[in-house]
Amino acid sequence: MNELEYLDAAEKLLLSVEQACDRINDDTDADIDAQRVGGMVTLTFSNRSQIIINLQPPLHEVWMAAKSGGYHYKWDGKVWRDTKTGNDFYADLTRDATAQSAMKLLFGA
Structure with missing residues (x-):
């Protein structure tokens, strides 16, 4: 994988996380605050x-x-x-977001 391929795939991942937070906030009471600064996204839960x-x-x-x-x-x-571990990013994010928010949340590509 070259630099451009990496950046393209990584940017798509960050965008999908942001979009998933918007969807989750629209569909649930999760209230995830997703803040992006450059190549970093911080998800802050209500707790x-x-x-x-x-x-x-x-x-x-x-x-x-x-x-x-x-x-x-x-x-x-x-x-x-x-x-x-070989685990998929979205499976790990779903697991950790669910644990940290105390609500069943679903992230995916």
Whole structure:
């Protein structure tokens, strides 16, 4: 993967997270505040807990920090996969957002 391919895939991921937050806020009482600054999106839940997703261009990775820990994802050509567990980014985000918000939330591509 070259730099342009990484940036394209990573930007699509961040945009999909922002759009999912908008959808979730419209459909539920979750009230997720999604703030984007450059290559970083911070999700703040009503209980003030946060999930931070940021781009790591030199490594061609996307990192996510949540209460459960920190995760590094690489694009495998189809999905962003955790470099240690192989889990899909959206499955991990769904798990952590659900835990931190105490509401069933669903994120996906």
